[in-house]
Amino acid sequence: MPHAPEPDEDDFDAIARPQPVFHVEQALLGALLLDPHRLGDVTGIAADSFSTATHAAVFAAISTLPPPEPSEHAKNTTWLNQVLATGRERVRGLTASDLHAFIQVCPWPRHAAAYARMVEAEHARRRLQTAAERLVQTVHDASLPHPIQTVLAQADALTTVVDDIAARFPPRSNVLPRSPAPPPAIAPDRTEAVEEEQLLLATATAYPSDIESVQWLLPDDFTLPLHAGLWQCLTALARRREPVDPVTVLWEAQQRGLLDHGSDPREVLRLLAEPAGSVEHWGERALQRSLLATADYTGWRIEAYASDPANTPFQLVVGARRSLADIGAVRTRWQHATGMVPTPRPRPAPATRAGPPTTTAPHTARAARATR
Incomplete structure (x- = not known):
């Protein structure tokens, strides 16, 4: 049995x-x-x-x-x-x-240095994965009193890890890591974001002269394509010094094809006719969400890169730096929006390979002779 x-x-x-x-x-x-x-x-x-x-x-x-x-x-x-x-x-x-x-x-004991290099490479991958996980966790921590500052500090910590790895594993070429699988399809609750974006669009329609004060806000900062398109309509009308009101914005939206996907013109008119607060306030709120969303996606992407053992440290450095550049771009706009002066962060000197000895006189000496 x-x-x-x-x-x-x-x-x-x-x-x-x-x-x-x-x-x-x-x-x-x-x-x-x-x-x-x-x-x-x-x-x-x-x-x-x-x-x-x-x-x-x-x-x-x-x-x-x-x-x-x-x-x-x-x-x-x-x-x-x-x-x-x-x-x-x-x-x-x-x-x-x-x-x-x-x-x-x-x-072979004589291969000890090669084994150590492999151990170092794997440790670098784990360090990068841990730092990316911390960034994602920080983005989703609702208890933070100052979420933007804390998230940016974690982004800086992640950048430091990438710089440390790059110092030991200088990228040989711009070979990106293998593309990760898409994130799980979990629909986030965007109710608050949608409502605030509607208030932003309506307030900008009522006070178009204030649009110039939020030039740091981009269509990509909006959560809905329709809202992004309406913001483009508003900025275009303001730039051309044309009349701005719900009707002119609706007409511009039609010219741009925003109503081709079933958007009800009456809903657009209603959305644009209920202003409240200030354009700058709602703009900062939209930009803050955009920064947090960018940090979340960047952390997830780097974590996915580091979770794939087939990616070399050289590839991880290239992929991580390109992903972190997205945070840097939104961060710069956030600093312009809030008047924050960025503190320069020292970067390590790039790793260089030793070259052949040179017998050429120093540049300063040549310059001194040239002035005689």
């Missing part, structure tokens, strides 16, 4: 298989356990660069203990025992079998 598994038995098929970096980390640790002097070839990583607590504990032990004499290390396990004891201070379950397994899976 076939054996029926008990409910509490381990379902080995459900256990996630280790990712390739898991095996890379084991190979690196095995190389360093076999040849501790190769630690000098390993750069760009620390204990927190590893994906498991056990791997991090072993690397921390190797990094802190003085390396043994090669001749002594070949004859006894004294140094390995020290690594085991030190590693157990961080992970109690670490065993001698773990160290033996690391050594067994290492193909």
